[in-house]
Amino acid sequence: MKTIQVKVKPNARTSELTEQPDGTWVASVKATPVDGKANAELIALVAKRFGTTKAAVSIKTGASGRVKRIQVAE
Template sequence: MPIIQVKAKPNSRVSLLSQQADGTWLAQLKSPPLDGKANAELIELVAREFGCVKSAVLVKSGAGSRYKRVEIPD
């Protein structure tokens, strides 16, 4: 399964996932980084972007960090 590098920006005005020039992804999240709300929104954004179900998306590392490794299905 492919793994993407994501930089999360919680408390943003918009909810957006965009690919950067270096191949990493920037996730602008409306949710605050409390009680896993930002991670839940990130999983939703990734699932929508890659056209898969939310349950198939997994935060492999960095759940408590701005820099995350997210596994997506093929």
């Protein structure tokens, strides 16, 4: 299991996940933070970046905030 900290920026022009020098991640997602759409897009983005399935990615803390702790099963 790998745990990463992600700061989410919704309503972005493009969806991308970038690692910062301090080890945290910044995710820009196109979706709006309504009805869990941004979280769903974030899970898909993390799964693609780490080469795993969406089922292997889960939001442990911060589901309703901008800073989230995400667990990735390897």
